[in-house]
Amino acid sequence: MDKCYRHPDRPGIYFCQKDGNRMCEECACCHSPNIYCQHRSACVINMLTKQGELTSCAEKLIEERQKHDEKISV
Secondary structure, eight states, X not given: OOBOSSOTTSBOOEEETTTTEXXXXXXXXXXXXXXXXXXXXXXXXXXXXXXXXXXXXXXXXHHHHHHHHHHHHO
């Protein structure tokens, strides 16, 4: 199996047809949801995000910012 494009030690179980990237579960989100994608209607990442199975990129960024802010305030 191909590896995650950001984490080469993890399997890339999700594939973005638009960008051509494989992603692990941590990375799997639509990186450009407001830009046209001809594959979106058949996109597993998009479908699982809508169903609540995956976290959107926007939510992941908020979570990362909160964790970062918590580390700084300690």
